[in-house]
Amino acid sequence: MKTSSMIAAGALAAAAGIAGAQTQTITFDGLAHGEIINTQYQLPNGVTVAAYNANKKFDLAVAFDTTRTQTADPDLEDPWTGGNLPGTTVLGNVIIIQENDIGIGDGIADRPDDEGGRPAGNILFGFDAPITEFGFDIVDLEGNLPEFSYVDFYKDGSFVGVIGFDQFVSGGAHDNGAVYGNNSINRIAPIDLVDAFGVAPDRATFFVGGSMAFDNVTFTSVPAPATAGFLGFGGLLAARPRRA
Ligand SMILES: [Ca+2]
Ligand SMILES: [Ca+2]
Ligand SMILES: [Ca+2]
Ligand SMILES: [Ca+2]
Structure with missing residues (x-):
C-alpha cells in the first residue's frame, strides 16, 4: 500500500x-552577424525579443559575432580582458542594441555595432509562460555610473520588481562576483524571481545604460x-x- x-x-x-518547469538558454548563436532579432525564438522557445533605442529613430536588437576581428566595435571581440568568466570563454553571438541602420533592409545589419549613447535604450524579452528564474551574461559593461544598468520584471503588464547590475558584484544582494570593465564578460546565475518578487514574471526588460551586450539568456518557465x-x-x- x-x-x-x-x-x-x-x-x-x-x-x-x-x-x-523547463529551463532553456537562448545563445543567439546560429544567427548571422548583424541579424535583426525579434521573432526567431517565438516558436522554439516561447520568447519574443524587442528593442528600444533611446538615441535613434530605429529600434533594433541584432546579433553580434564576438569571435570576429576587425568589427565596428573591438570591445565586443574575444578574447576577453576581465569579468567573472575566463578570458578564453567563447560566447559566439551576443545581442546588442544596433547603433546604425546601414543595410538593414534585408534583415541583417551590414555594420553591427552597439549603441553607445547613455543610456542606450532597452532590450525586452517577452515570455509566453511565466518564468521563475532568470539568468544572463553581461558583456563589456564598464561599470561606471553613467552606464548604470538594471533589469525590470513585469507580469501581465504590471511592474513587479527590478534588479540593478550593481547587485551582482561581490557583497551585493545577488553576488555573482561580477567585475565590470572594458571588454569584460560576467555570467549572472539564474535568479529566483519568485523568491525575489513573490510572483513569476512574463517579461524582462533590460535597461541598457551604455555600450554593452548580453548573451545566454537563461530562464525557467512554468505552465x-x-x-x-x-x-x-x-x-x-x-x-x-x-x-x-
Ligand atoms: Ca552566444
Ligand atoms: Ca544587410
Ligand atoms: Ca559600439
Ligand atoms: Ca567598452
Missing part, C-alpha cells in the same frame, strides 16, 4: 516534471495553472492501472 502510493506520487512528479492541473490529473489516471 505504502509502496504503490509512493509509485503513484512518483508518476505524478514525473508527469509534472516533464510538463512542468499555466490550468494546464498543470490537467496534466497532474492525467498523471494520476496513468498510475491507476498499475495499482490494480
